[in-house]
Amino acid sequence: MKKIELYDTTLRDGAQAEEVNFSVEDKIRIALKLDELKIDYLEGGWPGSNPKDFQFFKEIKDYHLKHVRVVAFGSTHHPRKTPETDEIFQSLLQAKTEVVTIFGKSWTIHVKEALKTTLEHNLEIIENSVRYLKGHVSKVIYDAEHFFDGFKEDPEYALETLKRALKAGAECLCLCDTNGGTLPHEIREIIQRVKDVLGEKAPLGIHAHNDSECAVANSLEAVRLGAIQVQGTINGIGERCGNANLCSIIPNLVLKMGYDVSAKDVLFKLTEVSRYVFEIANLPHPARLPFVGRSAFAHKGGVHVSAVLKSPRTYEHLDPALVGNVRRVLVSELSGRSNILYKAKELGIELDTESALVNKIVEEIKKLEAEGYEFEAAEASLELLIYKLMGEPKQYFxxxxxxxxxxxxxxxxxxxxxxxxxxxxxxxxxxxxxxxxxxxxxxxxxxxxxxxxxxxxxxxxxxxxxxxxxxxxxxxxxxxxxxxxxxxxxxxxxxxxxxxxxxxxxxxxxxxxxxxxxxxxxxxxxxxx
The missing domain is CATH 3.30.160.270 (Alpha-isopropylmalate synthase LeuA, regulatory domain)
Incomplete structure (x- = not known):
């Protein structure tokens, strides 16, 4: 199975999320952690947009990164300037990275209304920008901004922008669903058309946003259709509704679809990395995140727990240990004997499976939960209660x-x-x-x-x-x-x-x-x- 490149943009696109503000030190810590996960490319920021990003590119050179390649991000040159005279464009080279990613306009409305230039001039801008960078760095990735929306409005023009970038030497053409409104069946149809025009071996990537809750599905579909690079962020953070979530994409690629990605050797670090990034961002870690959330492998209903004890496959789509997570059995008013037996064993308390004490504990927990208690997050209170009902109360004052x-x-x-x-x-x-x-x-x-x-x-x-x-x-x-x-x-x-x-x-x-x-x-x- 072919190798899929993982491209992380947490430090750039992820930093555009509401309530996220990374310091230079934060960005360096996250970069080192993503290196541990063997991410292939790490987008460090836009060096021409703010001093903080430029400082990051300067300081990250003092660290020995074992796997990840740091990428500088920016746009094509200004319509009224050349690559040589555009100061912001030149800052991409001042970041001194081996890899540079630039985005260009694919949608005619952006060319006419945002850039205020002609469609032909935009094509020249794309080609000139990529060609200039190719003369100074080892790899250029071209992000076709708003590609899917642009294709829907004017497919021939959107395709022509890709041709120009490819002609100028771009090693990867990343198709961006920038507004996040494209559905999986549309992704399939449009990418197939791209391949028909550019050829089966066209070096495609995918950059999906999550405004329609389809970013992960769209990314996986793009890979299935031949994309060699997937862009996303840790936990899917990003502007508006966020980006494609790499913490879901990576295990799906490795464990469900059988693709070769560098992170497969350290997949057990995934939950750790997910929590670490949100700790640095000072954000609560969502319990219901697939694969890495605290609730991802949590079981509450007595029937579920009874079955999981016999065979975890009955209610788990994979072994949580593969992604560094753990199985959790919750105790609540829905609990049966199986929940209590599993939880007690987890707490190091041996209970006789046939003992009347188990029923006593179940009934007491149900009674307390009816009064308003909740033990799912209060496991210390639960453990003390079990000892009390066993006749071994833990009292020190x-x-x-x-x-x-x-x-x-x-x-x-x-x-x-x-x-x-x-x-x-x-x-x-x-x-x-x-x-x-x-x-x-x-x-x-x-x-x-x-x-x-x-x-x-x-x-x-x-x-x-x-x-x-x-x-x-x-x-x-x-x-x-x-x-x-x-x-x-x-x-x-x-x-x-x-x-x-x-x-x-x-x-x-x-x-x-x-x-x-x-x-x-x-x-x-x-x-x-």
Whole structure:
């Protein structure tokens, strides 16, 4: 099977996404990570458009990239200038990359309205730009911007733009669905026409946007029809609805279609890379991303879990380990015995499959979920609950009472004060009475609890609360509604989630906080034993 080139434009097209703003340092980190994934081409940016991109091309030369080739991106030269006199065009050479990608106009409306030039002059611009660059760099990729829309309006002219770029020496003609409105059957028809005109061996690529939710499908169809290069971004980020998602394209090419791509040897890094890029971009990682999302191989329904335990193929289209992901079994009101048995085993708890305890755990979880609890993201609370029902409660302290005072001060600032009474160990131990201030009542309560416990358990200092979420639950009207509080905590390389539910937000927060501290102490005791 022929080799397919992977071309990543996360640092350029992806950076045009709403809420994305990469620094030079961010771009370098991502470039190094994509090198690990063996991406073939990495579009670093448009050196003529802003100083940041130009700085990236300068600094990336200080790093030894093992596989990826860095690409400078830009447009054909200005209609009223030549390649030699266009300063922005010349910046492509100043980036000093071996590979340059330029885009040119394929759609007559863009030639006439955007470039404000004639159709013939646009063809000359394309040919002159590609030919000039070919005299200075080792490889030129030509992006035929708006090619599919241009073809629909004037197929002969769109095809002529490709002929001129090919004649001038472009090594790849990348067909761009820039507006993202083309459907797979149209992609097939148009690419077949291109091949009829340019020949079966025409070096085609595909650059698809996702405005019709077809970017991945269009990209795969283009490869099936002979495209040798696929352009896209990690997780599909990009302007408007985004670009073709390489995290879906790569495993489909390798595992489903049998194509040869360099990334196939390190496909197990795919989930890691996907999460890393969004961590650098400061974006939440979408749980439902195919292949790499947290929910991609998550099973909730009892029938599903029972079948997956017997044979994963029953509800999984591939082994999650192939893409660096993991199978997850969720526990909820839909859970059956299979969910509990699998989850307990995953947590290191051995349960007798025939034990009445399993049914007891199932019923208790269903009862709590009916009250508003949710354990899918609060696995620490779930584990503590299972031990409690087993008769092995993990208790290291007892919160006897707490009070919280929230007061408004001058200059529009507010400060809360919390006092707690804690007994360590529970029932028979010493009582600690402490108070603490905080930015709001929940922070004050957290600070007071921490202050009370740290004298007995110094390791509490290692622990941080990383996220705090409150959700109002349906049921009682208005302010009498129940709330669910979710807390994400971390300590060194471990993260865990806990949950609390009450009509009182402080009470719900207190439940989640107690579980969070309890789980930290449980982990430490487990590690020592």
């Amino acid at each position: 007892e919160l006897l009472t707490y009070k919280v005072f929230d007061q408004k001060q001058l200059l529009d600032s507010s400060q809360a004060e919390a006092t707690v009474l804690v007994r360590v160990p529970p029932g028979v131990g010493e009582v600690e009475h402490t108070a603490a201030l905080g930015n709001g009542p929940v922070n004050a309560l957290d600070n007071a609890l921490r202050k009370a416990l740290v004298r007995f358990y110094p390791q509490i200092r290692e622990m941080e609360l990383e996220d705090y979420k409150v959700r109002v639950l349906p049921g009682l009207p208005g302010t009498s509604s129940k709330v669910r509080v979710f807390i994400l905590s971390k300590s060194k390389d471990k993260r865990w989630g806990t949950v609390g539910v009450s009509t009182d937000i402080l009470e719900a927060s207190c439940q989640a906080l107690i579980d969070s501290y309890t789980y930290k102490l449980y982990l430490d005791k487990k590690k020592r034993s």
